[in-house]
Amino acid sequence: MASSTVENYLKHILLLSETADGLVPMGALATSLDVVPGTATTMVKALADEGLVAHRPRQGVRLTPEGRQVALTVLRKHRLVETFLVNVLKMDWAEVHAEAEQLEHAISDAVLNRLDALLGHPTTDPHGDPIPSRLGKMDSQVYATLATCVLDRPLRIVRVTDQSEEFLQFAEQNGLRPGARLRVVDRNLAAGLVNLRPPTGDPIPLSLAAAGRILVAPGK
Amino acid sequence: MASSTVENYLKHILLLSETADGLVPMGALATSLDVVPGTATTMVKALADEGLVAHRPRQGVRLTPEGRQVALTVLRKHRLVETFLVNVLKMDWAEVHAEAEQLEHAISDAVLNRLDALLGHPTTDPHGDPIPSRLGKMDSQVYATLATCVLDRPLRIVRVTDQSEEFLQFAEQNGLRPGARLRVVDRNLAAGLVNLRPPTGDPIPLSLAAAGRILVAPGK
């Protein structure tokens, strides 16, 4: 059995390798795990000995197929737990991430599958993040963000990729959750601002950085 | 925050002090936690430094009020989780103990209270074990067991105090769960046997040791 520390390393490598080209630099991994770089190096070498990752010294680390499988299972637990906490226990979507960080290492595969059935085999969690299937398949479709999409067309929010409580609370307040419809009325690169128009109510101003964390698709 | 190791020590001390007279001997604690005695001594001294237990060298250990509060919360989490796993996820009562051993250290107070509400504030778990209240009150009524109760009177099972999967599976199979009605038809001390009569079906023979782990009350 992998310790929760090992599970966390693998999960973070998986998440970071979505952005980078598959090779995750040590610095990024260390930052993401909130450890000093030396710790990450040491640990990654141990993971490599166990066959869970491939380490290219001075370049970065990538998951082996076995490591990827472990990471996907952890991610599946995390996202199913979040879905449970919001849909069944009616918790606020801003607070469930921290909870799931703990629970993802404590629930067995048996509980996982019961939970999955209870929730009706969901494919995304409350933030719109895709839930890996039991076999490790995960939707990896690429979406535009509010910082990059076309202006003045009807859009549908598909995902909010920010785990911080503050941002999620703000998003909630302004109806910025998966499924919501809106348009981007304009974008000011110099000021780093985006203006959103929800179907009803006042326009919403947003920083470009924040806008980049909201993924959208063309919405009818 | 107490580590799961610390939580486990406190929980085991709490459970063992119900049987003994409050002072738990190191040997019993070590056995219960499945560590060698020296480890228990070392750890208990550390817990004493933190004010969670009082250690009487060479005699035993007891919880301080603070330690007791932590232990009761852990126990509350354990038993509410078991109840959730059986009542909501429909898992088998024989397998939930092992699951709860992990989850009891991973769920926050926020989740705990949501679960409590979802379950309707239960006072016992699926095995009949009392669930400590949010304030740390726990029913500690003393019951007779099938090894000690009167013969040939209607009884009601209130609690099954054995966590092993094998025993619980056997009990399940024979309808020996909390709420079930039965009588003890006879008891053979020499052979170490007890014979039970359920309302319908064949009599059930049981060892005295096993009978001692089923608590009963007079049943109408």
Place this chain on the structure above:
DNA sequence: CGCGCTATTTTGATTAGTCAAAATAAATCT
């Protein structure tokens, strides 16, 4: 009273995971 048994405590080592700080390699910039 002293002897030996048993439970407990001590001592010295080990493992997983971490940090601080020094050493090294690679990349960048004149």
Place this chain on the structure above:
DNA sequence: AGATTTATTTTGACTAATCAAAATAGCGCG
């Protein structure tokens, strides 16, 4: 190319939790 900056790795040390085995304390018993 040579010098400087930046990322990574190495080294040495630390903490929490554990075990094995030796030392000790208490107890009961002859």
